[in-house]
Amino acid sequence: MLSVEQLSKQIADICPEDHLKSFLQRDVRPDGRSLDELRPLVLAKNVAPTADSSAMIRLGNTKVICGITAETIKPAAATPTDGSFSVNFEFSPVCSPNAKAGPPNEVAQTMSIFLDGILKQVFDNNQLCIEPDVLAWTLFIDVYCLEGSFVDFFYDGNVTDAAMMSVISSLRDLKLPEITIDEETAKPVVNVEKSTPVSLKMIPVSTTYGEFSGILLLDPTARETELGSSPITVVCSEKGALLCFNRSGGSPLSQEQVAAAIENSKRRSSTIYDQYFA
Amino acid sequence: MELLSDEGFRFDGRRAAEFRKIQGRLGVFDHADGSAILQQGNTKVLAAVFGPREPMASQRGAVSQERCIVDVEYSRAAFASAERKRRARGDKKAQEISLSLKKTFEATILTTLYPRSAISIFVEVLQADGGDYAVCVNAATLALIDAGIPIRDVCCAVSCGVAIKDNVAYSLLDLAYSEETARIPTIVATGMPKTGEMVFFEVESRLHMDYFRAHQCI
Numbered sequence: 001m002l003s004v005e006q007l008s009k010q011i012a013d014i015c016p017e018d019h020l021k022s023f024l025q026r027d028v029r030p031d032g033r034s035l036d037e038l039r040p041l042v043l044a045k046n047v048a049p050t051a052d053s054s055a056m057i058r059l060g061n062t063k064v065i066c067g068i069t070a071e072t073i074k075p076a077a078a079t080p081t082d083g084s085f086s087v088n089f090e091f092s093p094v095c096s097p098n099a100k101a102g103p104p105n106e107v108a109q110t111m112s113i114f115l116d117g118i119l120k121q122v123f124d125n126n127q128l129c130i131e132p133d134v135l136a137w138t139l140f141i142d143v144y145c146l147e148g149s150f151v152d153f154f155y156d157g158n159v160t161d162a163a164m165m166s167v168i169s170s171l172r173d174l175k176l177p178e179i180t181i182d183e184e185t186a187k188p189v190v191n192v193e194k195s196t197p198v199s200l201k202m203i204p205v206s207t208t209y210g211e212f213s214g215i216l217l218l219d220p221t222a223r224e225t226e227l228g229s230s231p232i233t234v235v236c237s238e239k240g241a242l243l244c245f246n247r248s249g250g251s252p253l254s255q256e257q258v259a260a261a262i263e264n265s266k267r268r269s270s271t272i273y274d275q276y277f278a
Numbered sequence: 279m280e281l282l283s284d285e286g287f288r289f290d291g292r293r294a295a296e297f298r299k300i301q302g303r304l305g306v307f308d309h310a311d312g313s314a315i316l317q318q319g320n321t322k323v324l325a326a327v328f329g330p331r332e333p334m335a336s337q338r339g340a341v342s343q344e345r346c347i348v349d350v351e352y353s354r355a356a357f358a359s360a361e362r363k364r365r366a367r368g369d370k371k372a373q374e375i376s377l378s379l380k381k382t383f384e385a386t387i388l389t390t391l392y393p394r395s396a397i398s399i400f401v402e403v404l405q406a407d408g409g410d411y412a413v414c415v416n417a418a419t420l421a422l423i424d425a426g427i428p429i430r431d432v433c434c435a436v437s438c439g440v441a442i443k444d445n446v447a448y449s450l451l452d453l454a455y456s457e458e459t460a461r462i463p464t465i466v467a468t469g470m471p472k473t474g475e476m477v478f479f480e481v482e483s484r485l486h487m488d489y490f491r492a493h494q495c496i
Contacts, residue, residue: 092400097310140362
């Protein structure tokens, strides 16, 4: 004799669209959430002490870890007063039964580009300069998805929001030690006692909506994302500035829906900011 | 750095045959059939097991009528070691480790119980502070136990260094990173405690036979 939950899961496997539709008709989702409710969000800091700063985000069952390593380089000739950063997102093999060796796949590369694009808007490379034309910091931002995508399960998905938040949280915790160039030896002298945090022009928070038959679902699970057409990602700062609106194809949305999604994201950005970053 | 002080203490206060603090948890992932996170000292490894399940298209060639395919993928976070090292997934070192893990678990899992199937073991090193390979084996064993996959015996691995002091050889068990880089002869051994059998044994440095005492490792 199957329990209601087991039966529901089997129906979801056999006719997934009808299953989701029957829930949405009652303004609720298969995991019990309302259409604009988030899954529980947990932020853990300094989870990888070998990195200079790190954070792990758990959004429902989606788990993303970010570690930032700072190294020194000679600034590029064209930009002598700028340091640099690079974002690298990968799906860890533990996150999917179909993991394969080789370079990151297109989903991972798209995510890297997305995170990089947002950071370029909020992070000034000038602050990474130690000595113009001589020495600057370069930040390696490594993001790994430990659980959350590929396979159709009920409770994971929406790696985008988790990844964005893990990067921002790690950046907020990052402290760079003071480095001065010794005049006589021309060698850098590191003073670990004195470190300064890096600053962000604003705090971007990413909000993703799944789209299924014209209905927008906040923080979609992997299954909801898979069944609908393309999801929407809106990135807003805590003060309400719009940094990114991403919708790659998919069924058409009305202007009211777009406006509502942006408004909702703005509200969510300031809530997340007050809760975690204030 | 002195590996073993006159009083018999290592750099972190341990005795020669003392292990680092071991912490672990099973069932950390919901989507995997079995999973575990294991921390020995500062080395932290995640392991996930999927299977037994239908082999993927890419594995079709290796499908056997008598036993299941064991597929292992090893990966390491770029920030895992104190010096950031970004290795592309599937580089030579990772492939070598994946292959030795695969051979180890092919011998451990009762593969004849699951013909025409595949069991996948994925390992991710989050923090590397010495003895990474050994902790990977231990974490993968825990994940297999969590998955309920029948195994011949629990597979335990340990890294061991040989420190020679006053012409007496001491086995330093569960090496930390600073001890590994001290260029002493190191042995990595994987064995099955109940049967006393050794599954994997690797020495990659010169060691005089007089000082070689395999039984000390296990």
